[in-house]
Amino acid sequence: MNLTITDMTIRLVLSVVLSGFIGFEREYTKKPAGFRTHILVSIGATTVMIAGLMMFRDYSSLSNMDPSRLGAQVISGIGFLGAGTILREGFTVKGLTTAASIWAVGCIGLVVGGGYYELSTISTLTVFITLKIFGKVQYKYENTYEVYLFHIKYTDDFSVETLFQYLDKRSLQLLSLRYNEEDAEFTLRINKSLDYIALLKRISEEKKIYYINTQVESEIR
Structure with missing residues (x-):
């Protein structure tokens, strides 16, 4: 399967829309992991999955590899790093967005290491937009x-x-x-x-x- 830049962009945008829909619901019901956190986790997971498919396409003739193993390693590994940024103060949990951004950036790093520069660039821009623009949306909501x-x-x-x-x-x-x-x-x-x-x-x-x-x-x- 030959994924074009348009295909990758559509998948990442759809990932933002779907995860943002769930994340806003969590935010609205006052759960610790909210809008941007869900979006960042989804962006990272989508990025890794696309990379796994692309690597499977490129190297399946040389090795009997499973594209899903890449994502499993990321989830189990970088989660420990992100957990270090999470703080709990009484009933309030802080640092989840930072933890998710660390996780997403780790996923992007894997894609860059695999040589998929277009995908990593699109994903980086998507994460940046999420942190900057959606951060303003979240602030406007919290400011009420x-x-x-x-x-x-x-x-x-x-x-x-x-x-x-x-x-x-x-x-x-x-x-x-x-x-x-x-x-x-x-x-x-x-x-x-x-x-x-x-x-x-x-x-x-x-x-x-x-x-x-x-x-x-x-x-x-």
């Missing part, structure tokens, strides 16, 4: 939210589950939580379209809560 740190104090008979039930009803994302018998600290990701004052008023109406303080996360840093 604000992260707040709450500190509340309550009486001994206060049930934290009561607060959880209210937060769940308002579809707020709880990022971190620390609490004991006297007080609690938690961070919330709140859509800017939500009435923040109404949220504070609702929490303050709880008679068993006698102190409440809140700050925007950017002000804490």
